[in-house]
Amino acid sequence: MSPRFLLVVLVALLIAAVLLDLTGVAPGAGVQAIPVLVLLAAGLLIWRAVWPRRKAETAADLHISAAGEARARLGLRFRSGDLVLATDAPSGALVSGMLSGAFTQQVRRSGGAAAVRLGQPFALATPARADWRIALSPAITWEQVRLAVGASNVRLDLAVLPLESLFIDAVSTALEAVLPRAGEVSLHIAGGRCVLRVPPGVDAEIVSDIRLGEVHVDGARFCVAEAGRRWSAGEGSPALRVRLAGGMGRVEVLLA
DSSP: OOHHHHHHHHHHHHHHHHHHHHTTSSTTHHHHHHHHHHHHHHHHHHHHHHSOOOBOSOEEEEEEEOOSOSEEEEEEEEEEEEEEEESOOOTTEEEEEEEESOOEEEEEEETTEEEEEEEOOOOSSOOOBEEEEEEEOTTSEEEEEEEEEEEEEEEEEOTTSOBSEEEEEEEEEEEEEEOOSSEEEEEEEEEEEEEEEEOTTOOEEEEEOOSSSEEEEOTTTOEEEETTTEEEESSSOOSEEEEEEEESSEEEEEEO
16 A cells, blocks of 8 residues: 555545535534544655665765865755765765765865765655765865754764764664764754764763653763763763754664
8 A cells, every 4th residue: 555545545534524524414523633634644754754665776876076175064865765874985085975866966165175965855756765875085074964864774983084063863763873083963853763872982971952752871881960961971071072952762872
């Protein structure tokens, strides 16, 4: 049964409930049906994103050459599929990888810095499941990496990346990330499960603003500075600062 067919059924049920209400056969049926159908529609959208589909048959090499930049920024929007982001781009490449399915790419260079944007275009039809393997150059400083990921399986390995700030907006995402050794990390979770791994020997601070979700921090590595809100590892000024926000999901902070 396709998501499109289920959507048609939901719309038909809503119309039937409104007609029953207007004709007096079942007074109030239309109003009562709306919240239920909205919840069903939301569930359908999530199911559409995570339901196993065939993988995209076409794949393209991604190669963005370095042009002497000392600094760079990356913005990546990934709607659904499997995403791996690592730091082993070959010499001479700013970003490299293999991307299946449709994608958009934009590169801007100015004053010894580069700004790269990658994304999946929006599609009304159910797309094939994307599989992206992306590598960043560890030879330059990344001012910012900003990720917006939908219902996906995501793995990040950024331990050796010179990174100043990492922003992750995760919606119904299964994410596992090895964090950089220094910098600012912000995670906003809206459903799903995120596992963040802190490299050994790193002085780190974890601050949580999550209210409705669940946060678990490795008690063998981190000391509680404020119950349910702040944890720290190391005695010096933290090189790595992690801020958690959002809710309706589970976040685990562990040792890499």
